[in-house]
Amino acid sequence: MSNTFQVDLRGIVDLLSHHLYGSPQVYVRELLQNAVDAITAVRHAEPEHAGRVAIESADATGDGTLRISDNGIGLTEAQVHELLATIGRSSKRDDLGFARHEFLGQFGIGLLSCFLVADEIRVHTRRGDAAPVIWTGFSDGRYEVRPGPEREPGTSVTLIPRRGAETWLTGAEVTRLAALYGAMLPIEVTVDGERTTIGTPPWERRADRRESLLRYAESVLGFTPFDVIELHVPEAGLTGAAFVLPTPINPAVRGGHRVYLKRMLLAEAVEGLLPEWAFFARCVVDSTELRPTASREALYEDGLLETTREAIADQLRGWLVRLSSTDPRRLSEFLSIHHLGVKALALHDADMLRLVEQWWPMETNMGRTTLAEFRARHGVVRYAATLDEFRQLAAVAAAQDVGVVNGGYTYDTDIIERLPALDAEIRVERLEPTDLTTTFDALDRETELRLRPFLTGAQRRLDRLGCEVVVRAFEPASLPSLYLVSRAAAFHGEFTATREKADDLWGGVLDALASAAPPDRPQLVLNHRNPLVRRITALGDPELTALAVESLYGQALLLGYHPIRPADAALLNTSFLGLLGRAVPGSGDPA
C-alpha cells in the first residue's frame, strides 16, 4: 500500500514564510524577482519588449497596501491554480526540475515571503488574450480565484499589511529595499515614480570604469580603496571588482563580499568567495551561474563556487605579482598596511610566505632589508630570536661583517624558521650572543700572562654577581665590553630569581629541576683593542681598577638591554659615585 505525505498547510506556510528568511525585508526582493522574471519570459519571444516594474508604496496607495506592477508575461487562470497556488511549483524549472538559466527564481516558494509582512496577497494578472483573473491568497493556506477587471497583459501584486508590519510598506523603507536589492537590475524599477535602478553596474562600464568603481566603493562600501582589481571568471559568468582595504584589519575577522546573482543582490556580506589569505580585499561581483541557497542569503557551496574562488584568488595573486614587478613602491605601501595579516597567514600559506620573503623589509644589523636580499648577500639567514638578543648582538656582529636579522617582532622568528619548508636550499641559523665569542680573538700568551693579576682581581670583584670576566680582542674597537648571556644562562638566571621567591613546596620542585640544568655563567668580555680597557688593565691602583671593572660591567648590562637586578643596581650606584668621587677633587681631599 502506498500513501502520500499529509501536509499541514498552515505549518508549511508558517515555516517557509517565517523561518526560512532572516528578515521580513526580503519580501521586496522576491516581488522584484518575480516581476523581472515575468518580463524576461516575454523577452524570449519579443527581445525588444520594454519591461518596466512600478512599485507603489503605502504612501502612494494611501490605504496602507503596497502594489507592484509589471508588464511581464502574466498568468492564465489555469496557471494561477498550478503556479501561484501550488507551493514548490515554479514555472522557472525545466521538465527535469533543473533551474532555467535565464530566471532569478527557481524554488516556487518566494511569494510566501510576502506573508512576513502581509495577511493577504492579491494577484491581478492577465496573460496575452486570456481573461484577467484575481487570485487572493491568505496566510492560513486558503486561496480564491475569480475573474478580474480588464487590464493590460502583465501582473500587479497587492499586499494587505499584517498588524505591526506596516512600516515595511512605507515609501522610505520600500525605496531603500528596492535600491538595496535591485539597483543593478537590467530592467527599470520605480518606487512611487522615482527610479531606483542605476543601469549598468560600475564594473561593466566602458568609459571611466575605474573612477566609477572608486566612487562606488566610497558611497556603498564606505572607504577609498588602496587599489581596485577587476575580476572576470567566465565559467561562473562572473564580473566585478575587488577593492583593497586602505587600513589594516584582523585577518581572523571574516569579511564578507557583496554578491549579486543576475544583477539581484544576494547579500552584502557573503562568505566563502575568497580564500582566507585574501583577507585584505572586499569584492563586489555579479554572477549568472553561481547558485543561491533557498533562502537566497548565501552562495550554494558546489564545485563551481570552488573553481570561482580559485580563479578570483589567482587574479588577486596576479595583482600582487604585477605590483612587485611594475611598482614595488606600491607593494611596500601595501605591505606597510597589511603586513601583520600577511605575516600571520605566511605561517601557513606558502604564497604569503614568499611575499614576505621577497618584499617585506626586516630589521637587520645592516639596515632594513628583505630576507631574500639578506640571503643573497650573506648566504644564510642568521637571526636573533628576541629583541634583547638582537640588541646584544647587533653592533658587534656588524663590526665583524656578520649579518643578523632581528626576529624579535611579532611572527618574524616563526616566519624565518619556516623558510626552509618553502625551499630546502634556504639555510637559516639562530645566532646566540655566546656564539660571538668564537669570532673573538684570544690574546697572545705574553699579554695574557701580563693581564693575569688584573683578571684575578676583576673576577673576585664580580664573582658575587655570578659573572665570569674574560679579555679578548674584537671589533669594533670602540666597544669596551660586552655582557654575553647564553640561552641556558638566561634561563638559569630567571630560574634562580624564581627559586628565591618560591615557597618551600615549589622550591623543592625547582631544586630538583635545577640539578638538570647546569648553569653556563654569563660572561663580561673586555675588549683588548679598546684603548680605555688597555689603560684600565694597566692601572696600578687596585681600588680604581675595581671601580672601573664594575663600571664596565654596568655599562655592558645597559648596552645589551639586560635586566638589572637589585644587586646590579646597587653596584651601578656605588661604582658611579666612586668614580665621581675620584674625578671631582673635593675640599676634604688631600689634593
Ligand SMILES: Nc1ncnc2c1ncn2[C@@H]1O[C@H](COP(=O)(O)OP(=O)(O)OP(=O)(O)O)[C@@H](O)[C@H]1O
Ligand atoms: N509577477 C508575476 N508574473 C508572472 N508570474 C508570476 C509572477 N509572480 C509569480 N509568478 C508565478 O508564480 C510562480 C511562483 O512564484 P514564487 O515567487 O513563489 O517562486 P519562483 O519565483 O518560481 O521561485 P523562488 O522561490 O526561487 O522565488 C512563479 O514560478 C511564476 O510562475
